[in-house]
Amino acid sequence: DADVTQTPRNRITKTGKRIMLECSQTKGHDRMYWYRQDPGLGLRLIYYSFDVKDINKGEISDGYSVSRQAQAKFSLSLESAIPNQTALYFCATSDLASGSLDEQFFGPGTRLTVL
Amino acid sequence: RKEVEQDPGPFNVPEGATVAFNCTYSNSASQSFFWYRQDCRKEPKLLMSVYSSGNEDGRFTAQLNRASQYISLLIRDSKLSDSATYLCVVTRNTGNQFYFGTGTSLTVIP
Numbered sequence: 643d644a645d646v647t648q649t650p651r652n653r654i655t656k657t658g659k660r661i662m663l664e665c666s667q668t669k670g671h672d673r674m675y676w677y678r679q680d681p682g683l684g685l686r687l688i689y690y691s692f693d694v695k696d697i698n699k700g701e702i703s704d705g706y707s708v709s710r711q712a713q714a715k716f717s718l719s720l721e722s723a724i725p726n727q728t729a730l731y732f733c734a735t736s737d738l739a740s741g742s743l744d745e746q747f748f749g750p751g752t753r754l755t756v757l
Numbered sequence: 758r759k760e761v762e763q764d765p766g767p768f769n770v771p772e773g774a775t776v777a778f779n780c781t782y783s784n785s786a787s788q789s790f791f792w793y794r795q796d797c798r799k800e801p802k803l804l805m806s807v808y809s810s811g812n813e814d815g816r817f818t819a820q821l822n823r824a825s826q827y828i829s830l831l832i833r834d835s836k837l838s839d840s841a842t843y844l845c846v847v848t849r850n851t852g853n854q855f856y857f858g859t860g861t862s863l864t865v866i867p
Contacts, residue, residue, distance in 0.1 A: 675855070682765075684844070684859035685801070732800055745791070746855065748800035 646749035661720040665733030674716040678729040723756040760856035767862040780845030793844040
């Protein structure tokens with residue numbers, strides 16, 4: 643089984659709809675991240691969390707919110723989706739204590755299309 | 758100015774060729790450096806970390822030049838399976854801020 647899972651894997655929605663993307667991990671890592679990837683722009687950080695009580699904005703947090711329900715779960719919400727939020731979304735985890743120099747482990751991605 | 762810049766390519770090379778990618782970063786406070794590999798429609802996966810002294814993993818060699826603020830990846834004896842996008846990643850404030858390059862596309866041709 644995958645260590646980092648994301649649901650749904652694909653989603654098509656309409657402008658104005660509320661969407662939640664979910665991420666779960668079995669790696670036991672404290673740190674979790676949400677990124678979006680767009681052609682020509684690379685991966686950009688939306689939000690990150692170092693533990694259940696810690697939430698931080700990333701480079702492009704406007705229009706998004708997150709919830710860290712448990713150490714293993716980190717959800718990303720689009721309160722009112724707009725077409726320029728069409729992208730590939732990745733969840734990632736890391737654990738500095740592992741001594742692996744901040745390696746991040748990514749989920750398989752969610753392809754979101756906003757019409 | 759972008760935190761991390763890479764030549765997007767594409768690089769199309771024959772099997773067995775040696776190919777090199779470079780990446781520059783803008784902030785001298787950057788602390789950790791990595792190369793990730795991303796296959797089409799898949800998630801990025803760590804290829805190798807980059808150490809100040811340079812490091813090698815089989816056919817792959819990574820080097821860091823802090824003075825010039827660039828990172829390089831050398832792939833020797835290219836295989837068809839090396840075809841992918843290679844992402845340069847830089848961090849600051851360890852574990853806090855990761856900056857990804859846009860990636861360099863490599864296709865190895867039979």
